Amino acid sequence: MEDSTIKKWIEDLDSTKFATREQASNELAKAGEAAESALRKTLAGGPSSESKNQIEKILEVIKKRPLSSSTLRELRAVQVLIWIGTPAAKELLRAWAEGDERLALVQAARKALK
CATH class of the missing domain: 1.25.40 (Serine Threonine Protein Phosphatase 5, Tetratricopeptide repeat)
Structure with missing residues:
Protein backbone atom coordinates (compact mmCIF):
# COMPACT_ATOMS: atom_id res chain seq x y z
CA MET A 1 0.00 0.00 0.00
CA ARG A 65 -9.97 -7.85 13.22
CA PRO A 66 -8.08 -11.07 13.75
CA LEU A 67 -4.41 -10.90 12.82
CA SER A 68 -3.45 -12.37 9.48
CA SER A 69 -1.46 -15.60 9.42
CA SER A 70 1.60 -13.78 8.09
CA THR A 71 1.41 -11.21 10.90
CA LEU A 72 1.08 -13.98 13.47
CA ARG A 73 4.18 -15.69 12.03
CA GLU A 74 6.14 -12.44 12.24
CA LEU A 75 5.12 -11.83 15.86
CA ARG A 76 6.04 -15.39 16.78
CA ALA A 77 9.43 -14.94 15.13
CA VAL A 78 10.06 -11.88 17.30
CA GLN A 79 9.02 -13.86 20.39
CA VAL A 80 11.43 -16.64 19.49
CA LEU A 81 14.31 -14.18 19.06
CA ILE A 82 13.51 -12.62 22.44
CA TRP A 83 13.49 -16.08 23.99
CA ILE A 84 16.80 -17.02 22.33
CA GLY A 85 18.39 -13.79 23.57
CA THR A 86 21.79 -14.25 21.91
CA PRO A 87 23.73 -11.33 20.44
CA ALA A 88 22.88 -12.63 16.96
CA ALA A 89 19.17 -12.72 17.82
CA LYS A 90 19.35 -9.15 19.14
CA GLU A 91 21.17 -8.06 15.99
CA LEU A 92 18.40 -9.53 13.84
CA LEU A 93 15.80 -7.71 15.94
CA ARG A 94 17.73 -4.45 15.42
CA ALA A 95 17.78 -5.05 11.66
CA TRP A 96 14.03 -5.71 11.61
CA ALA A 97 13.38 -2.63 13.76
CA GLU A 98 14.85 -0.41 11.03
CA GLY A 99 12.08 -1.34 8.58
CA ASP A 100 8.79 0.30 7.65
CA GLU A 101 7.09 1.35 10.88
CA ARG A 102 3.67 0.37 9.51
CA LEU A 103 4.58 -3.31 9.65
CA ALA A 104 3.72 -5.39 12.71
CA LEU A 105 7.12 -7.09 12.52
CA VAL A 106 8.94 -3.76 12.77
CA GLN A 107 6.72 -2.53 15.60
CA ALA A 108 7.22 -5.76 17.54
CA ALA A 109 10.99 -5.71 17.00
CA ARG A 110 11.20 -2.10 18.20
CA LYS A 111 9.14 -2.93 21.27
CA ALA A 112 11.33 -5.96 22.02
CA LEU A 113 14.46 -3.82 21.95
CA LYS A 114 13.18 -1.31 24.51
Whole structure:
Protein backbone atom coordinates (compact mmCIF):
# COMPACT_ATOMS: atom_id res chain seq x y z
CA MET A 1 0.00 0.00 0.00
CA GLU A 2 1.43 3.36 -1.02
CA ASP A 3 1.91 6.04 1.64
CA SER A 4 0.52 8.63 -0.76
CA THR A 5 -2.69 6.65 -1.18
CA ILE A 6 -3.19 6.32 2.56
CA LYS A 7 -2.40 10.01 3.03
CA LYS A 8 -4.98 10.94 0.37
CA TRP A 9 -7.65 8.80 2.04
CA ILE A 10 -6.89 10.43 5.40
CA GLU A 11 -7.20 13.87 3.80
CA ASP A 12 -10.49 12.78 2.22
CA LEU A 13 -11.92 12.15 5.69
CA ASP A 14 -12.26 15.96 5.87
CA SER A 15 -13.99 16.29 2.50
CA THR A 16 -17.17 18.34 2.27
CA LYS A 17 -18.69 15.47 0.28
CA PHE A 18 -20.22 12.67 2.31
CA ALA A 19 -19.56 10.08 -0.40
CA THR A 20 -15.86 11.00 -0.49
CA ARG A 21 -15.58 10.72 3.31
CA GLU A 22 -17.36 7.35 3.30
CA GLN A 23 -15.18 6.01 0.49
CA ALA A 24 -12.02 7.11 2.31
CA SER A 25 -13.22 5.59 5.56
CA ASN A 26 -14.02 2.27 3.86
CA GLU A 27 -10.66 2.16 2.05
CA LEU A 28 -8.72 2.92 5.23
CA ALA A 29 -10.60 0.22 7.11
CA LYS A 30 -9.82 -2.24 4.29
CA ALA A 31 -6.14 -1.22 4.35
CA GLY A 32 -6.11 -2.25 8.01
CA GLU A 33 -2.66 -2.66 9.51
CA ALA A 34 -1.05 -0.83 6.58
CA ALA A 35 -2.95 2.35 7.48
CA GLU A 36 -2.87 2.05 11.26
CA SER A 37 0.38 3.94 11.89
CA ALA A 38 -0.62 6.87 9.65
CA LEU A 39 -4.05 7.02 11.28
CA ARG A 40 -2.50 7.11 14.76
CA LYS A 41 -0.07 9.87 13.73
CA THR A 42 -2.92 11.91 12.28
CA LEU A 43 -4.94 11.40 15.44
CA ALA A 44 -2.00 12.56 17.58
CA GLY A 45 -1.68 15.68 15.41
CA GLY A 46 -5.09 17.02 16.43
CA PRO A 47 -7.28 16.56 13.35
CA SER A 48 -10.70 18.13 12.85
CA SER A 49 -13.51 16.67 14.92
CA GLU A 50 -14.96 14.92 11.83
CA SER A 51 -11.62 13.31 11.00
CA LYS A 52 -11.01 12.42 14.65
CA ASN A 53 -14.35 10.62 14.91
CA GLN A 54 -13.78 8.73 11.67
CA ILE A 55 -10.21 7.77 12.56
CA GLU A 56 -11.28 6.47 15.97
CA LYS A 57 -14.00 4.35 14.33
CA ILE A 58 -11.55 2.99 11.74
CA LEU A 59 -8.96 2.13 14.40
CA GLU A 60 -11.64 0.30 16.38
CA VAL A 61 -12.52 -1.76 13.29
CA ILE A 62 -8.84 -2.56 12.69
CA LYS A 63 -8.33 -3.53 16.34
CA LYS A 64 -11.23 -5.99 16.29
CA ARG A 65 -9.97 -7.85 13.22
CA PRO A 66 -8.08 -11.07 13.75
CA LEU A 67 -4.41 -10.90 12.82
CA SER A 68 -3.45 -12.37 9.48
CA SER A 69 -1.46 -15.60 9.42
CA SER A 70 1.60 -13.78 8.09
CA THR A 71 1.41 -11.21 10.90
CA LEU A 72 1.08 -13.98 13.47
CA ARG A 73 4.18 -15.69 12.03
CA GLU A 74 6.14 -12.44 12.24
CA LEU A 75 5.12 -11.83 15.86
CA ARG A 76 6.04 -15.39 16.78
CA ALA A 77 9.43 -14.94 15.13
CA VAL A 78 10.06 -11.88 17.30
CA GLN A 79 9.02 -13.86 20.39
CA VAL A 80 11.43 -16.64 19.49
CA LEU A 81 14.31 -14.18 19.06
CA ILE A 82 13.51 -12.62 22.44
CA TRP A 83 13.49 -16.08 23.99
CA ILE A 84 16.80 -17.02 22.33
CA GLY A 85 18.39 -13.79 23.57
CA THR A 86 21.79 -14.25 21.91
CA PRO A 87 23.73 -11.33 20.44
CA ALA A 88 22.88 -12.63 16.96
CA ALA A 89 19.17 -12.72 17.82
CA LYS A 90 19.35 -9.15 19.14
CA GLU A 91 21.17 -8.06 15.99
CA LEU A 92 18.40 -9.53 13.84
CA LEU A 93 15.80 -7.71 15.94
CA ARG A 94 17.73 -4.45 15.42
CA ALA A 95 17.78 -5.05 11.66
CA TRP A 96 14.03 -5.71 11.61
CA ALA A 97 13.38 -2.63 13.76
CA GLU A 98 14.85 -0.41 11.03
CA GLY A 99 12.08 -1.34 8.58
CA ASP A 100 8.79 0.30 7.65
CA GLU A 101 7.09 1.35 10.88
CA ARG A 102 3.67 0.37 9.51
CA LEU A 103 4.58 -3.31 9.65
CA ALA A 104 3.72 -5.39 12.71
CA LEU A 105 7.12 -7.09 12.52
CA VAL A 106 8.94 -3.76 12.77
CA GLN A 107 6.72 -2.53 15.60
CA ALA A 108 7.22 -5.76 17.54
CA ALA A 109 10.99 -5.71 17.00
CA ARG A 110 11.20 -2.10 18.20
CA LYS A 111 9.14 -2.93 21.27
CA ALA A 112 11.33 -5.96 22.02
CA LEU A 113 14.46 -3.82 21.95
CA LYS A 114 13.18 -1.31 24.51
